Amino acid sequence: MALEIQGVRKTFHTRNGSQEVLRGVDLTIAKGEFISVIGHSGCGKSTLLSAIGGLVKPDAGQIVLDGETVTGPGPDRAIVFQNYSLLPWMSVYDNVYEAAHSARPDRSKDESRAATEKYLRSTGLWQHASKRPDQISGGMRQRAAVARAFSVGPKVLLLDEPFGALDALTRAHLQNQLMDLWGSESDTETVVMVTHGIDEAIFLADRVVVMANAPLPSVAAVIEVAIERPRTKATITADPRYQEVTEELVHLLQEKLVVPEPIAA
Amino acid sequence: MSTRLGEAPPPATEEPGLAATPSPVVPVASVASRGGSGLAAVRSMGASFGYAVIGFLLLGAIWQLIASMADGLPTPSEGVSALTTLLSSPFHDNGPNDKGVGLQLATSLQRVFLGFAFATIVAVPIGMVMGASKRLFQVINPVAQLLRPVSPLAWFPLGLVVLKDAPNGAVFVIFITALWPTLINTAFGVASVPTDHKNVARVFRFSRYKYVRHVLLPYSLPSIVTGMRISMGIAWMVIVAVEMLSGGNGIGFFVWDAYNADDLASVVAAIILIGIVGLLLDLGFGRVLKRFSYAEGH
Numbered sequence: 001m002a003l004e005i006q007g008v009r010k011t012f013h014t015r016n017g018s019q020e021v022l023r024g025v026d027l028t029i030a031k032g033e034f035i036s037v038i039g040h041s042g043c044g045k046s047t048l049l050s051a052i053g054g055l056v057k058p059d060a061g062q063i064v065l066d067g068e069t070v071t072g073p074g075p076d077r078a079i080v081f082q083n084y085s086l087l088p089w090m091s092v093y094d095n096v097y098e099a100a101h102s103a104r105p106d107r108s109k110d111e112s113r114a115a116t117e118k119y120l121r122s123t124g125l126w127q128h129a130s131k132r133p134d135q136i137s138g139g140m141r142q143r144a145a146v147a148r149a150f151s152v153g154p155k156v157l158l159l160d161e162p163f164g165a166l167d168a169l170t171r172a173h174l175q176n177q178l179m180d181l182w183g184s185e186s187d188t189e190t191v192v193m194v195t196h197g198i199d200e201a202i203f204l205a206d207r208v209v210v211m212a213n214a215p216l217p218s219v220a221a222v223i224e225v226a227i228e229r230p231r232t233k234a235t236i237t238a239d240p241r242y243q244e245v246t247e248e249l250v251h252l253l254q255e256k257l258v259v260p261e262p263i264a265a
Numbered sequence: 266m267s268t269r270l271g272e273a274p275p276p277a278t279e280e281p282g283l284a285a286t287p288s289p290v291v292p293v294a295s296v297a298s299r300g301g302s303g304l305a306a307v308r309s310m311g312a313s314f315g316y317a318v319i320g321f322l323l324l325g326a327i328w329q330l331i332a333s334m335a336d337g338l339p340t341p342s343e344g345v346s347a348l349t350t351l352l353s354s355p356f357h358d359n360g361p362n363d364k365g366v367g368l369q370l371a372t373s374l375q376r377v378f379l380g381f382a383f384a385t386i387v388a389v390p391i392g393m394v395m396g397a398s399k400r401l402f403q404v405i406n407p408v409a410q411l412l413r414p415v416s417p418l419a420w421f422p423l424g425l426v427v428l429k430d431a432p433n434g435a436v437f438v439i440f441i442t443a444l445w446p447t448l449i450n451t452a453f454g455v456a457s458v459p460t461d462h463k464n465v466a467r468v469f470r471f472s473r474y475k476y477v478r479h480v481l482l483p484y485s486l487p488s489i490v491t492g493m494r495i496s497m498g499i500a501w502m503v504i505v506a507v508e509m510l511s512g513g514n515g516i517g518f519f520v521w522d523a524y525n526a527d528d529l530a531s532v533v534a535a536i537i538l539i540g541i542v543g544l545l546l547d548l549g550f551g552r553v554l555k556r557f558s559y560a561e562g563h
Contacts, residue, residue, distance in 0.1 A: 055464055073468045085461040089483040089559040098479055099469035134560030152469065 003029040003052070003156060003190055007061030010047055021047045023218045024061070027209060034182065034191045036201035038249070039211035039220075040257065045194045046082070048211075049158050052192060053079045065156065075103045078149035082160045084141040086133040092144045093129035096120060100151035112151075119147035122181060139170040146178065150186050157182070159193040163200065172233060175204060183229070198249050203236055208249060212257050221252055337529065344533035351534050361513070362522075366535065369519040370542060373508060376432065376515065377500050380439025385493060387440075388447035392492075395448070396455025396485070409448055417442040417503050421510055431511035438507045443496035450495070454488025455481060486557040494550035501543045 010022040021044035029035050037045045050056040052063055054073040063070040065077070086095045093116065101112040120126045123143040125136075133141050142162060149157055162178075163171040182191055195201050201208045202225050212220035227241050236242050325341045332338040339347070355367030395402045417438045424437030458481060466476045508517025516539060523531035 053468060055467060073470060075470065077468075079464075079468045081461065081464065083461065085465050087462065087465065087479065087483070090479065098471075098475070099465070102471050102475055103469045132560070148469075 002031055002066070003192075004064040005029075005048070005052070005061075006064065008048070008051060008058040008063065009060040010044070010051065010056065010058055020214060021217055022051070022058070023216060025218050027219055027222070029190060029192065032189045033206050034204055035193070035207055035209055036205035037192065037194045037209045037211060038196070038198065038201045038253070040213050040253070043211040043213045044217045045211050046160055049079070049160050049192060049194050052156070053077055053158050055079075075152055076155045078103070078152045078154035078157055080142075080145045080149045080157070080159045080162045082162070082164065084133070084138075084145045086141055086144055086148075088133050091130050091132055092125055092136065092140075093120065095133070095144060096148045096151050099148045103152040115151040115153065116147075119151045119181075119186075120144075123147045123177065139166055139174065142166060142174060143177070146174070146181070150181055150188060153187040155188065156190045156192065157188045159191065159195075161194055161196060164196060171200070175200060176232075179204065179230070198246060198253070202242060202245050202249070203231065203233065208245070210249065210252050210257070220257055223248055339530040339533050343530045344537070347528075347530035348534035348537055351531065351538075364514065364519075366516070366519060366538060369514060369516045370538065373504050373515040373517065374542070376436050376508075377439055377497070377504050380436045381443045381493075381497055381500050383436075383440045384443035384496060385447055388444050388492075388496075389451050389489060392448045392451025392489070393455050393481075393485075395452035396457075397481075402452065402456070406452075409445060413445040413449070418506055418510070421507060431513060432515075435504070435507045435511045435515070439500045439504060442503045443493075443500045446495035446499065447489070447492040450492025451485065451489045454485030454492075457488075458484050483557075483559065487554060487559075490550065490554045490557055494547065494554065497546055497550060498543065501539075501546055505539060 005025055005027040008022055008025040009020075011018050011020045021042075025044075025048060037048065039045050047056055051058050052070065054070050054077065070077075086092070087098075090098065096119065097112060097116040100115050101107070101109065104112065104115075107115070117126065120129050123146060125140060125143055125147060128136055128140060133144070136144070142165075146162070149159075159178075163174055166174065178191075182188055191204075193201075193204060205225055208223045208225060209219055210221040210223065212218060223245055225241075225245055227236060227239055328341050332340045351366040355365040357363070357365045358368060391405065395405050420441045421434055421438050424434035425431065428434055428437060462480050462484060465471075466480050471479065504515065505517040505520060508515035509521040512518055512521075516535060520532055520535050523529070523535065
């Protein structure tokens, strides 16, 4: 069983006209895969992620997870949002606990508390659990958002440019932490991550999905990253296969899928 | 005050309601971080006190100048001495025509609180419903926009006829006064919950109760309290006028009574007292607001 994206289309209608953001996206993601989705701004990658999360309803086509069509958000999927989206009036602990508990009504309060503690500990936030989001750093906020998503115990974890706003060192640290959580401790099998960073996309993923902008906003290429795990930044950058994939992606993104400069009005 | 009460766009627009809220909705963190070190804080407090003294001295000088030119106006020193006389026996009660100024203020405050409480009880739920439903907003907003610019004093005759009693008529006027700012601010606070917060509630499947309790209320409370603060400010201004009409007692009656007794120095003293009470009310709401504010995390 797997996550299947079948002929998904989406057009947004605004006052200034319609914009087609997804045209016939087809993609099958196997259980246990880590997928990176990369593309220029406006290629609909975040919309695709929202559709998998059940926040956006496709105009046509469907998303099927383990044989069931996605009709809305569910406890089998959790999203780490681009801008953390922690509730600013709640402590870090409550942010994780309230989400964990309401997403999983099948769990007892104690089980939700246990899940909250587990992921706050494994993201190194346990001693900061009583602080509010404005009292911790951006990196810690993002870890809290990751802990919140994992605490639900989703089969599929969806990450929307999760580390984009962080400095390089913090980003590298969080990438490793994400790998550890996904690889060992959690119930999460499949990860779909939208990103702008080529390095990040390759380092984390089994396959990199490249999306194109209009006029054909859809999957332009899928590139295999056949590098065995565990990976580290040091070993992977020296790997010739890494360089090969990087070159291919750079070529795709900067030459084939280049977005024309907007013409000044 | 006019900031918030200005023309109201429908709640569905991108412009978040908080942006239109008057300045009091300030994220706590930015206020706190301005404090600086202890010594510097004391110094800056001392400086602002000094500037305030300069302001009052200037006011006194201008007043003295005007009083020396216009006949019959009390001088600042006459005003201050009237104030000390009034405050020497604030709570005496020698029948309806001779009550201490403290009692008069207490009567007015009581009316203001009563009308304000009724208004809040009515305005907050209606405002929340307006903010939550675009359609109900479109039903209620035109009515509110039509009635809002009407001076609340125009309602006084209706209050008199229905309640058959002048003091209750005054409370009714305060009720009308305090209705609109709270109603409109509540509606905007509720309508402007960011999509990010809504998405969190959807992805993690918050129940309706949990959404209201953990997202909607905490997000909109600063707007609601700001609306209440504006309502209270206007109510405290309106009570003076309405008590001049309703007569009998209260600080507005006191002012009118002093004028009729040709005691303008007491009028001046009352103005100062009314200002101080209004300032304290506003400071109180400022505190409440701070309590319910939160720092925007990003």
